[in-house]
Amino acid sequence: MASPTTRPANGSVTLRGIRKTFASTVAVDTVNLEIADGEFFAMLGPSGSGKTTVLRMIAGFEQPTEGTVLLGGVDVTTVPPHRRDVTTVFQDYALFPHMTLRENVEYGLRTRGVTRGERRRRADEALAMVRLDHMAARKPAQLSGGQRQRVALARSLAVRPKVLLLDEPLGALDLKLREEMQVELKAIQRDVGITFVFVTHDQDEALTLSDRLAVFNNGRVEQVGPARSVYEEPANRFVAGFVGTSNILSDAIAQQVVGRSGTWAVRPEKIAVLGDSPAPARATVREATVTEVVYAGASTRVLADVGPVTLTLTSLNTGGVRDVQRGDRIRLAWTDDALHQLTDADPTDRRDTPTEEITA
Amino acid sequence: MTALVPTENLRAGRRPSRRRPAPLGYLLLLPPLAWLFIAYLGSMAVLLVSAFWSVDSFTGQVVRVTTTGNFGAVLHDPLFRTVTLRTVGVALGVTVIDALLAVPLALFMAKVAGPRMRIALMVAVTTPLWASYLVKAYAWRGLLAPNGPLDWITGGHSIGYGLPATVITLSYLWLPYMILPVYAAFARVPSSMWEASADLGATSGTTLRRIAAPLAFPGIAAGSIFTFSLSLGDYIAVQIVGGKSQLLGNVIYGQLVTANDQPLAAALSFVPLVVVLLYLFALRATGTLEQEAR
Incomplete structure (x- = not known):
């Protein structure tokens, strides 16, 4: 056999x-x-x-x-x-x-x-x-x-x-x-x-x-x-959107938000909400309005309008972090390390991707 | 997330209250139960009772005095015993032939054929069910006739009319009743089962023997109930192509119509009934009927 x-x-x-x-x-x-x-x-x-x-x-x-x-x-x-x-x-x-x-x-x-x-x-x-x-x-x-x-x-x-x-x-x-x-x-x-x-x-x-x-x-x-x-x-x-969530900024929006040309991805957890503390060195700081707060147990997801686009950010609910409410004016900050440049501008297929797609 | 809550409750033991059906709901059962009790069980009861009566040989009138004489004759008369064995043999032969023809065809339909081919075969298998039984039986009579097509093709060596012709004709008549359940049994086996077997090192032959055959067996069992019991009760095909052969059905018919002995015919009718019940018990013992029900 x-x-x-x-x-x-x-x-x-x-x-x-x-x-x-x-x-x-x-x-x-x-x-x-x-x-x-x-x-x-x-x-x-x-x-x-x-x-x-x-x-x-x-x-x-x-x-x-x-x-x-x-x-x-x-x-x-x-x-x-x-x-x-x-x-x-x-x-x-x-x-x-x-x-x-x-x-x-x-x-x-x-x-x-x-x-x-x-x-x-x-x-x-x-x-x-x-x-x-x-x-x-x-x-x-x-x-x-x-x-x-x-x-x-x-x-x-x-x-x-x-x-x-x-x-x-x-x-x-x-x-x-x-x-x-x-x-x-x-x-x-x-x-x-x-x-x-x-x-x-x-x-x-x-x-x-x-x-x-x-x-x-x-x-x-x-x-x-x-x-x-x-x-x-x-x-x-595609990868930036399919594996985890990314804020993808391209062209004119990238120019306005991160101050660079090209296409850039920023992970939501790498965007910090600044309290009254000063911004860390080599960080980009943007004023934003909170448009949505989604509580998810271990973490909270916040949508914040920075002017040309709405960014998604997540923070762990470890305590001690100031609660944000819808309509609050907050300051967002991310370091240069958080920015990742994407090489292709034209995604092949985005149907099933959770990409926070940002358009002008 | 909120959409999940109701189902979650159902699963977590908070069973929906065990509601009794409204009394009116039971009315639904009335017509079918009445039919079953009066028309079916009732007529069976009359048959059973009349089997204990007898016929006055002089007047030909039924005598309503209880006697077990008819059952004695059924059990001890060598003619009845021979016919019973012959009939059971024919029914088993038909069942085996149908199973041998149905399994490869059903397997092909379920696992090999593409969708178009499958539909074409399904139509080919079921269409004969729409044609009259008599037409099909007479078609075989024509085929098997002396100097008929089969005689001509085989150069005069056709089997002609007789018991083999009866078995062939009945196999032909009941084949769809075997193919359909076997096909359903194969179709239910997910293709991953076949792949898993090959994946674990089995050749196609081994997969067929160890996986496909056991999984199709409930289908074969279900089909065999049709082929076996339909053959057991048949008395027309054998009249058309059976030559001088007699099966139980003919004997019962003869007693009822020709010999005018209704009570003996009634007692004889219990032979195929008992044989079918024994067959069902035998199948039940194999455990395949429960498997089929699941």
């Missing part, structure tokens, strides 16, 4: 010039990515940006129209999914409903011809890792969403793949559970030490979980890098 699986030397993933077209639509347009062995890598983007298609091409469910997929340096472009040393945690978990949890987890070991005793031992070990060993005899229908997710994870990891792919792994869980699973996923990835590649449209998830992330838009990769650099130094207007 053992199928000859292509065993790559390590879990690195290389995509070279990947293109995928469905009929007349281009789903993925010339993507190049290098994912290192043992890396926790996120593919972030709005729906329809091509990230899931890329994931499916790594798994082998889709064939690229052009380009090469390498696993551990071995070309697997035409290798079918059952012979790739890669497993997937599906968005709907895809647990087999007629099998117990143990049988589900044993499934991949069975197809690989692992002996009965060994199979059982490894399945129980995998279930113990996700703390569900006491439920091994249950059927998936008897589990909660979070538990199903963990079984799917155990089933995929039991075969000890070189790369684990996760398709919107936490999308179906509610907020509390999602936060718990984020911590758990991170810990499991550290323990097993293999490459994790996951797809998400949730920028928080991508920032918290991944070592590095790729931002997808319209079938292209807009930016690749560690979470911090993608957030602090977005490559363009």
Whole structure:
């Protein structure tokens, strides 16, 4: 029964010039990515940006129209999914409903011809890792969403793949559970030490979980890098708007507000409300009128009209900060470090982006 | 956020008060229940009672004196036993043939065919249901006739009329009733299930055996209830293409109409009823019926 699986030397993933077209639509347009062995890598983007298609091409469910997929340096472009040393945690978990949890987890070991005793031992070990060993005899229908997710994870990891792919792994869980699973996923990835590649449209998830992330838009990769650099130094207007929120100022408005030409992004949390204190050195100070105050528990979001535009700023509710009210006149300040210049003036697609778009 | 509050309350156990339906609501049940009790169970009860009566062999009148003689005859007469076994054999044969034809076709419709192809096949499968039973049975009579098309194609080696012809005709008649539930069963299995199996190293054959077949089984079971019970009660197709073969239906009909022994016919009618009940219990024991209901 053992199928000859292509065993790559390590879990690195290389995509070279990947293109995928469905009929007349281009789903993925010339993507190049290098994912290192043992890396926790996120593919972030709005729906329809091509990230899931890329994931499916790594798994082998889709064939690229052009380009090469390498696993551990071995070309697997035409290798079918059952012979790739890669497993997937599906968005709907895809647990087999007629099998117990143990049988589900044993499934991949069975197809690989692992002996009965060994199979059982490894399945129980995998279930113990996700703390569900006491439920091994249950059927998936008897589990909660979070538990199903963990079984799917155990089933995929039991075969000890070189790369684990996760398709919107936490999308179906509610907020509390999602936060718990984020911590758990991170810990499991550290323990097993293999490459994790996951797809998400949730920028928080991508920032918290991944070592590095790729931002997808319209079938292209807009930016690749560690979470911090993608957030602090977005490559363009799309990234600045999709990953977190940005005040984007361009042309005449940039000239008026920040005193420079070009397109500039300022993160809302980097704009401070000055009390009566003097402005710090090398800071830009602007008078503004508060037009809206949105209290969000841990933080407060304030919209402030500085004349040509309205800026968004957020501040943590740590106490001691003067409350602002709608209609207040306040002084805003930001340092030069808070300004990040964007290279492209023309965003490709802004439909789903939370960009605080500013127009004259 | 506020929009979430009502649903949250529902989930967190603050159940909506367990309202009794208004008394008027029960009126909705009246017509169907009346129909069920009077027309269906009532006629069954009359049938059961009349099975314990007998016929005066001289006058031909029904004698309303309770006797178990009819059931004795049904159980012990070798002719009835042979016909019962033959009928159950035909019903099982039809069911197996339909399952073998339906599974690949349903799988193709659900997982391989594109949307247009799927609709075309769906139309092809269901259209015969609109045609009269008799027309379809006579069509087979024509096909199987001596010197008919099948004889001509096979050079005189057609199976002709008889039991095999009956099985083929019934399989043809009931095939849509098997295809539709099996198709529904396959269609319900998300494609990620297939992908997950391949992802975990299974070949297509293994996926078919370990994932697709068990998941489609409730559909096959549901379809088999139709093919099995419809075949068990059929007595027309066998008259048209069965040659001299007799099935339970013909025997019952013969007792009722030709021999004018209504009580014996009634007792015989309980044979297919009991067989179908046994079949349903057997299916229930496999647990597939509950799975289907879910």
